[in-house]
Amino acid sequence: MFHRIPITVCAVLAAVSLSVAPLSLHAQDDSHHGRKYKAPPPAAHIEVTVLKDFNGKPIPDAHVIFHPTEGDKDKGSLELKTNDDGQAVIDVIPIGDTVTLQVIADGYQTYGESYKVEKSDITMEVRMRRPGSQYSIYKKTNSGSNSGSGSSNSGNGSGSSQNSNQSAQPK
Numbered sequence: 001m002f003h004r005i006p007i008t009v010c011a012v013l014a015a016v017s018l019s020v021a022p023l024s025l026h027a028q029d030d031s032h033h034g035r036k037y038k039a040p041p042p043a044a045h046i047e048v049t050v051l052k053d054f055n056g057k058p059i060p061d062a063h064v065i066f067h068p069t070e071g072d073k074d075k076g077s078l079e080l081k082t083n084d085d086g087q088a089v090i091d092v093i094p095i096g097d098t099v100t101l102q103v104i105a106d107g108y109q110t111y112g113e114s115y116k117v118e119k120s121d122i123t124m125e126v127r128m129r130r131p132g133s134q135y136s137i138y139k140k141t142n143s144g145s146n147s148g149s150g151s152s153n154s155g156n157g158s159g160s161s162q163n164s165n166q167s168a169q170p171k
Contacts, residue, residue: 041094046122050086050103053127058086062105062128066090068097068117093117103128 050062062082068075075097080088093099095117101124103111108128 041096042120043092044095044117044120044122045091046089046093046099046117046124048082048088048101048103048124048126050082050088050105050126050128052108053129056127058082058084059105059108059128060084060086062086062088062103062108064088065102065104066093067100067102068093069100070094070097095120101126107131 046066048064050059050064051057052059060082064080064082066078066080068078078090078092080090082088097117098114099117100112100114103126105128107130109131111126111128
């Protein structure tokens, strides 16, 4: 019933399998093929808290947008929404990058400021202001029409000075 395999055939098969095994192990060695692994740069842990300027309460669902740049190279943008405590946390921005932080919330002036990421742990507080009246160089006359003569409202300030009243304070 059973056929006996001669010992010489078994010895030949064993020798062939032992001689082929090192070749298959060498094929799996990636040190000579493909790309080399490059570790990502160390990243900062950034916490942004968005608060109402007039009462200090948190603003939930505000859009917190990070625009990282490395030198002159734009690296895209990353957008988060604040939680119920007004906080957004990100930890993928490399240390040494410059980041333009933009915060957008319904019913508030848009905030924007650029920062250099120099530490591994950064905490910021952004206080959002309600929109102010628009600045106009035209003054309303008694007849109710706008005149083109251009009386300026120099006491009101410009729109850019209103934005500078918003603040973010890195801690």
